[in-house]
Amino acid sequence: MAFMERLNDIFSALPAHPCPSTLKDALERLAPTTAEVLPYATAPEGHPYGRRILYCSATVEVMLMHWSPTQACAPHDHGDSLGWIYIVNGQSQHTLFTSEPGILPKILKVKVEDTGDYLFAPRKKVHQMASASKNAPLLTLHVYAPPIKNMKVYDLKKCAVCTVAAECGAWWPEEQRQKLAEIKLEP
Numbered sequence: 789m790a791f792m793e794r795l796n797d798i799f800s801a802l803p804a805h806p807c808p809s810t811l812k813d814a815l816e817r818l819a820p821t822t823a824e825v826l827p828y829a830t831a832p833e834g835h836p837y838g839r840r841i842l843y844c845s846a847t848v849e850v851m852l853m854h855w856s857p858t859q860a861c862a863p864h865d866h867g868d869s870l871g872w873i874y875i876v877n878g879q880s881q882h883t884l885f886t887s888e889p890g891i892l893p894k895i896l897k898v899k900v901e902d903t904g905d906y907l908f909a910p911r912k913k914v915h916q917m918a919s920a921s922k923n924a925p926l927l928t929l930h931v932y933a934p935p936i937k938n939m940k941v942y943d944l945k946k947c948a949v950c951t952v953a954a955e956c957g958a959w960w961p962e963e964q965r966q967k968l969a970e971i972k973l974e975p
């Protein structure tokens with residue numbers, strides 16, 4: 789079955805509030821190849837990644853990210869959503885942060901994830917990703933339940949956090965309308 793047809797079949801069959809293992813199982817059943825996702829990869833064009841929404845319902849959204857070889861995303865959470873990330877191609881440097889309300893996140897751990905790895909993104913946890921591959925482009929497939937709303941993006945230099953609009957990726961918004969709320973943090 790073609791990739792998009794498989795994706796639609798798998799994700800439209802999910803229960804309204806999938807638990808982490810149900811969501812991972814759906815992603816494992818899809819586990820696309822690089823050749824299958826490449827036609828949907830969107831160039832980063834000056835951002836940390838290009839994002840392409842492949843599926844979105846009230847239950848779940850599925851997004852393909854095509855990473856810049858040089859630019860990391862900003863540390864961020866995923867609002868009230870939980871998610872899984874599948875490394876389709878390349879290697880990812882994955883940084884996990886502390887997540888305390890009102891306080892600047894601090895680095896807890898830095899890991900390198902390989903092609904074929906699955907990363908869990910729990911609710912409210914702050915993380916950051918970047919391409920760690922010199923030769924292979926990083927392509928990652930993300931599933932979030934429910935679709936992300938009110939993602940928080942952190943600027944560690946400004947010591948600030950911004951809740952961003954749904955169309956903004958994990959970077960400090962360039963346009964005022966993408967900034968839903970901005971607050972200063974304690975260092």
Ligand SMILES: [Fe+2]
Pocket residue numbers: 864865866909915958
């Ligand atoms: Fe993320």
